[in-house]
Amino acid sequence: MIVKSLKIKNYRNLKEVELNLNEDLNIFIGNNGQGKTNLLESIYVCSIGRTFRLNSENELINFNENKSIIEASINKNNYDLKIDLILEKNKRKQVFFNGVKLDKTGEMIGVLNNVIFTPDDMKIIKDSPIERRKFINIDISQIKPKYKYMLNQYKKIVSQRNNILKNFYTNNSNKDIINIWNDYLVNIGTELIYYRNDYINNLKKYAVDIYSDLSGNNEMLDISYKSNIGNINDKDKSYIKKIFLEKIEKNLENEIERRVTLYGPHKDDLSIKINGKECKYFASQGQQRSAILAIKLAEIEIINKEIGEYPILLLDDVLSELDNSRKGYLIKYIKGIQTVITTTDDNDLKNLTKNYNKNFYYINEGKIGNITN
Template identity: 75%
Template structure:
């Protein structure tokens, strides 16, 4: 999968830019606040349908304008694909793929596969379980279209079930319908659990070996799926579903008392350990960065395994977060993977990538110029 061209109009601080991307390495250099992350955001938005930053969609449009658009031309599985994304203040965004309007933005997920690595990804290690669930949910949604549907369905089930729990004793009909919503919860949650378990096993398979290489075979990374309903080890599907049902039945009075659903994949976590110790609490800064790097590179390999092609890799100002050893490992690893890198300092990158086929761009106040020698 290769992105050939990116067109941006009235997006963030960009007025109108057209960029021809190298099918190998693309380096965007500029000071902070000039638009480097905005560029990454435009590609990510065209892939996932939402930003990786906490902003409203109106803020994505240049403050002097009412409309914005992003156009991406790419080749995937030998097919030419054009993605067009339109933003207008006060209206829902629209997405066209090869000229055909999508009914829902979620339908675009999985067309332009990406793996993004930003300094904020340290939250996957240091943050709450919400960050780790978000990480897994985005990854699985890119390669398993059904998973996104299940997540949306599950969210609605939780909302409706919580309303019933909060009003369980005040509305007589709630006692008649709660078992129906319990079945919805268990059946949909069960499918999500199976998807997550499979994905985390694959993530472990790749990331453990990658971390071993980064650490010079001196340390061992381990991942485990902390499923809220209990351990899945050595349990078949029927036993997992039965276990889920038992959790709901045994804790129903507590759920009614608290007015919320206490068990299900919305409470899951991933435990990340190095040499048997939880990385969140006991890992050094270097170990935590190596763990994140391993997870991100493992993402790439899983997508390649699933769709037969590498995704585009987006590295947003992460080189400054890595020491020379990890920089070297990363740059060596991405050979053969289309990569977009943003940085404030190109010296180390020029040394590390001197033999790479690459395009080098300079960003200044939303203006992009190609400075490749």
């Protein structure tokens, strides 16, 4: 899958941009604060309808304007497709797929597949389990639209169940009602746990080899899914359901006291280790970055397996902190996959991509130009 061209109007500092992208490598060079991440973000927004940064929709529109438009022309499985996204201050965003307005923005997910790596992704290792769950959720939603629906259902169930736990003893019928909510929780929760565990095992299959190559066969990566209902690896759905139900039935008093649902996929986590040691506490900056990179490259392989085409790869300032051999491996890996890469310093990339089909662009105060080379 490739993005053939982009038309951007008033997206952050990108006032008016029209770009034809190279089907292989696109390198955007610019100083700090010129709009490189904004450009990657504009492609990402056409993929899942929202930003990966901590901004409200209004903040994505240029400070001095009320409306922003992004148009992405895509070629997927030899079909030309188009996504148009319109953001208007204090209004609901509008998404058009091939000119037809979508009822829900969620329907766009899966059209423009992408894998993005930004410096913020280090949060997946460094921050709380919330970041790791967010990462898993976005990934699985791209390839399994049903997952996102189930996730929303599950969130509603947890919130309803929490309401009952909060006022448990004020109403005698709650003893019966909680059993109904337990069933809902366990049924949908089991599906989520199963999907997540399966996805992580798949990711691991690719990421372990990629990391090993990336580190010159010197280091070993391990990833595993951690559920707080117990060890569910290699277990079938009926087993997961059984231990999930047992866990919440056994801990009901505890939950009533704490007034929240304590067990289930809303509490699960991911363990990422290098050479047997948890990355979060023991890995160096470069090793952490390499681990995330290996996971992202593994994601590309999973998407390719699922949809039969590689997604577009968005790499924001990824080369810093990687040593030369890791940089070289990355650049070799992405050959043949449409990639947009941003950098403040193009010296490394110029050397590493000598025989590549590529476009260089400069970006300055939100204006983009081609560099002929």
